[in-house]
Amino acid sequence: xxxxxxxxxxxxxxxxxxAAFDQLYDRxxxxxxxxCLRVLNKRAAAEDAxxxxxxxxxxxxxxxxxxGLSPMTWLITIARNTSIDRLRARKKGHQDIDTxxxxxxxxxxxxxxxVVAASExxxxxxxxxxxxxxxxxxxxxxxxxxxxxxDLADRFGVPLNxxxxxxxxxxxxxxxxxxx
Amino acid sequence: MTEQTDxxxxxxxxxxxLVLGLASDKDVxxxxxxxxxxxxxxxxxxxxxxxxxxxTDGIDPVKPPARxxxxxxxxxxxxxxxxxxxxxxxxxxxxxxSLLFAGYLGxxxxxxxxxxxxxxxxxxxxxVSDTSGLQVLAVVEPVKHEIALRRISxxxxxxxxxxxxxxxxDQAPVSLGVLPDSETVxxxxxxALRSQAAQFTLAISDEPIGGSPxxxxxGAVLAAGxxxxx
Numbered sequence: 075x076x077x078x079x080x081x082x083x084x085x086x087x088x089x090x091x092x093a094a095f096d097q098l099y100d101r102x103x104x105x106x107x108x109x110c111l112r113v114l115n116k117r118a119a120a121e122d123a124x125x126x127x128x129x130x131x132x133x134x135x136x137x138x139x140x141x142g143l144s145p146m147t148w149l150i151t152i153a154r155n156t157s158i159d160r161l162r163a164r165k166k167g168h169q170d171i172d173t174x175x176x177x178x179x180x181x182x183x184x185x186x187x188x189v190v191a192a193s194e195x196x197x198x199x200x201x202x203x204x205x206x207x208x209x210x211x212x213x214x215x216x217x218x219x220x221x222x223x224x225d226l227a228d229r230f231g232v233p234l235n236x237x238x239x240x241x242x243x244x245x246x247x248x249x250x251x252x253x254x
Numbered sequence: 255m256t257e258q259t260d261x262x263x264x265x266x267x268x269x270x271x272l273v274l275g276l277a278s279d280k281d282v283x284x285x286x287x288x289x290x291x292x293x294x295x296x297x298x299x300x301x302x303x304x305x306x307x308x309x310t311d312g313i314d315p316v317k318p319p320a321r322x323x324x325x326x327x328x329x330x331x332x333x334x335x336x337x338x339x340x341x342x343x344x345x346x347x348x349x350x351x352s353l354l355f356a357g358y359l360g361x362x363x364x365x366x367x368x369x370x371x372x373x374x375x376x377x378x379x380x381x382v383s384d385t386s387g388l389q390v391l392a393v394v395e396p397v398k399h400e401i402a403l404r405r406i407s408x409x410x411x412x413x414x415x416x417x418x419x420x421x422x423x424d425q426a427p428v429s430l431g432v433l434p435d436s437e438t439v440x441x442x443x444x445x446a447l448r449s450q451a452a453q454f455t456l457a458i459s460d461e462p463i464g465g466s467p468x469x470x471x472x473g474a475v476l477a478a479g480x481x482x483x484x
Contacts, residue, residue: 103322
């Protein structure tokens with residue numbers, strides 16, 4: 075996917091350019107819908123989540139600026155977080171994790187860091203596979219299925235603290251593997 | 255939330271937990287606050303975001319059904335209001351038009367129109383053009399001496415602005431100001447012109463940022479229309 079093309083479209087959407095919004099939808103909706111479907115696993119819910127996602131994109135495009143975060147990462151993050159918020163919405167006291175654009179208030183990555191981030195990202199899948207099997211599964215479960223520490227502790231039949239320790243070790247191992 | 259764990263959690267692990275959605279509510283609130291003040295921490299969060307989003311690389315795109323786009327566009331650009339206004343352009347029936355404009359102008363005018371014994375003249379204009387695609391609806395609010403404008407279609411050219419002009423018969427156009435790039439805007443009518451509002455032709459010209467440097471329109475006239483009494 076052409077990064078500068080998407081960046082351009084987002085910049086125009088920030089100026090409330092409707093034609094650009096239309097084009098951005100045509101360009102990225104299939105990927106974002108795939109992500110929503112993967113998380114929610116139900117078509118109707120995924121359709122609603124994607125509609126919400128694009129409303130957020132329309133409203134918050136001015137908070138995205140080309141500062142090192144890849145435009146697809148930004149768009150996918152909104153779709154994934156919106157979907158997970160929907161998935162968790164039934165739970166009492168749930169606090170939404172999604173605040174589109176929030177992560178971009180502070181200066182983002184400089185170009186050099188962006189290159190490093192991209193190359194580390196390319197190693198994610200391989201590195202997840204090198205983790206102890208359950209740790210890799212837990213990290214995937216958190217990211218793609220919105221599982222919380224409590225959900226994961228249930229699933230793996232371990233106490234909550236053990237789960238936290240486990241997963242944090244997994245994250246540290248993951249970071250080491252990716253940065254090699 | 256203060257359970258002991260045998261690994262101390264460093265900032266980078268907290269950043270990853272925020273991205274994964276594993277952080278506690280309190281950590282989320284604190285984390286967001288920190289991100290807005292601590293660039294290094296915000297960088298760590300963004301870094302994890304970039305890394306972990308790679309988990310979606312293997313997810314195949316799925317073409318969403320066309321109705322999703324339809325619903326989305328209807329939500330983001332509410333069309334029903336526009337089509338109602340489009341009907342008003344036909345100026346059929348003063349009472350219906352007044353009613354619809356009352357809705358458009360907000361509560362004040364509605365109150366004025368329904369107050370017994372007061373029926374202020376309502377002036378309206380549709381600014382259109384055969385070529386530019388710009389369509390703007392203008393209504394003079396008689397009490398506040400404001401012109402309420404609503405852009406129905408047309409976009410500002412990048413790095414250019416719309417400037418609104420009032421033109422009286424046989425007189426040079428008087429600038430009413432540069433219009434912000436929003437769908438609706440209110441413009442105060444200069445005191446000297448208020449009594450003659452019924453004779454206005456309103457026009458919108460294409461100008462450099464900051465407005466016409468000469469005091470007269472310098473760019474193309476994108477839309478114009480004269481006042482009608484409703």
